[in-house]
Amino acid sequence: MNSIAVELNQVLEGTAAQTLLSDLGKRMYFPKGIVAQSAEAKQKATRFNATVGMAKQGADPMFLTSINDSVPGLDASDIFTYAPTPGDAKLRAVWKAEMIKKNPSLEGVSISTPLVTSGLTHGILMAADLFLEKGDSIIVPDMFWGNYRLIFEERREASIVPFPFFAENGGINLEGLEKSISDIKSDKAALILNFPNNPTGYSPSVDEVKAIIAILKRQADLGKKLLVISDDAYFGLFFEDETSTESLFASIADLHENILAVKIDGSTKEDFVWGFRVGFLTYGCKGFTDAQYDALVKKTMGVIRSSVSNCSRPAQSLLLKALESPSYYDEKAASFKILKARYEKVKEILAEYSDQDTLIPLPFNSGYFMTFICKGDAEQLRLYLLEEYRIGTIAIQGSYLRIAFSSVDLENVDELYKAVFTAAGELWN
Ligand SMILES: Cc1ncc(COP(=O)(O)O)c(C=O)c1O
Structure with missing residues (x-):
């Protein structure tokens, strides 16, 4: 195993994340060389900087005028350059601030800085890479986005364990959820919950969220390490007063040392930019230190780097502009x-x-x-x-x-x- 991966695993020792990592997740790391050498050059290479794999002309990236003229609101550097592997730093900070605004329960809670993924699909796959593999199960309500099958079952060879989404009385089948977690005989379990749900359009009420939290806490108290992925693709489109308007992630990011919460969200549906391919992946786990979040972020940078290297720069720049716009x-x-x-x-x-x-x-x-x-x-x-x-x-x-x-x-x-x-x-x- 690479020595940087070994170091990151040591940082995570004793946490739920360490138990939950797949073999691939354990092996993942982000090479120090690239970051360190570029950063060093940025500071010291005042004569010529020949580090980055881009073509430049003066201070600007080389570009085709026909493309540059089509995006008049952005500088060339915001259109053509590579974005950093974890995403544009300012966009990540702004998205985190927005997340807290949209989910006030996160105020004061320690969570990671979101990493940019190429849409939510990619974010879900990155989480699956890090935490799921052959022999693992992932619990999913039986009404789920079909792409989960390709991601979890075909790519990661994990088994989807569905439970009936709705109880007889029409609300979420809380008993079914708890039973499917306790039925998993291993010391760890994974689940993905998607609200507002595709395909049903259902989101839990405030009371149902409380019940889900109680279930997760009970299971965690029993010693089970839980990976809970919130797929928040349609976040914000809540049309009824009794519906919980916060992500489940907000309630579980600081719930229990045995629960690693992963939030997958993004601008795809929230900001009506389906083709931009900008999603975010954020971690929350009670008791996590900054160094432990950093270790998980580095591992996530490893799976991003080895899958798409980095995500669309112009899409991130346009999204940042929108988020900062007064309207x-x-x-x-x-x-x-x-x-x-x-x-x-x-x-x-x-x-x-x-x-x-x-x-x-x-x-x-x-x-x-x-x-x-x-x-x-x-x-x-x-x-x-x-x-x-x-x-x-x-x-x-x-x-x-x-x-x-x-x-x-x-x-x-x-x-x-x-x-x-x-x-x-x-x-x-
Ligand atoms: C529940 C759910 N999650 C994730 C996604 C993927 O979103 P993206 O287009 O950003 O990859 C979709 C898209 O339809 C979805 O319905």
Whole structure:
């Protein structure tokens, strides 16, 4: 094992993170050479700096005018240069400050500085690289984003252990969650929770969050080391008053020495920049020292460096500009209002159809989506809607149909849902 990895592992000795690391995670490190040599050159190489793998002209990076002219608001250095492996330092600091603003429970809690990943997908994979491998399990509610299968099962060869998301009474199946953790016979367990959930559009209430915290604490008290990943892709789109408006991460980042909390979030959906590929990965663990956070960050830099090297510089620069813009919050509030109006319209329409049994909506209160349980085959309905009505929806696991109301204008929501109910009636009534 590389001597830097050995050093990082020593720093993490005795922590939950050490137990939770995969073999790859144990081997990971960030080579000191690159950072040290560039930093040294920056200070001392006043004559010529020939360290970095970029072409330069004077103080600026070399660039094509046709590209530079397309992004008039940014300096050449903010468009063309490599970003640091963990991400632009200012963006990381600003995102952390924003995270605390959005999650006041994090005030005063020691967490890592977020690392920039190439979208949330990459962040989830980086966490999976560091903590999951063949023989491990990851607990997931049975309604989950399909890409988890490729990431956890195919790439990392871990097993997904699903538990039924909803209890009989419609809320989160807390018993199922606790049982799936206690059923794991190993001294460690991993779980990923995604709120607002894709595909159901459900987020827990404040009381449900309290119950989830109690479960995690109970399991941690029993000595189990827990990796809890919060996939906060749709964070902020909470449409009901009783819904918890903070990330689960905020409640568990300082909950227990045996719980390593990982927050995966980003601007993809939060800031409506799907193609930018800017996500963030942040750690929180009770009792962690700065040196221990630093060791985990260095290991994460290792998996980033060996996967994408570093993430898009122009996207990070544009995002930073937006976050610092005086109109940022107003712009976001305006977009939220538009999406909330669509959500409310969907609820209104569903109330009109409450006495039919072809399509039963699962509970939803947030995010981009809602999902129906279908009386018949969801794929049959999906194809029928496509062929007969020219309407695109997503069929999931045979009996669920997901509708992204986020992508349909308010004035068309009524027509969309009426067509979906009519089609289902034609097939199954
Ligand atoms: C639940 C969930 N997590 C993560 C992602 C990935 O986000 P990104 O596009 O930033 O990789 C998505 C995207 O659809 C998602 O639905």
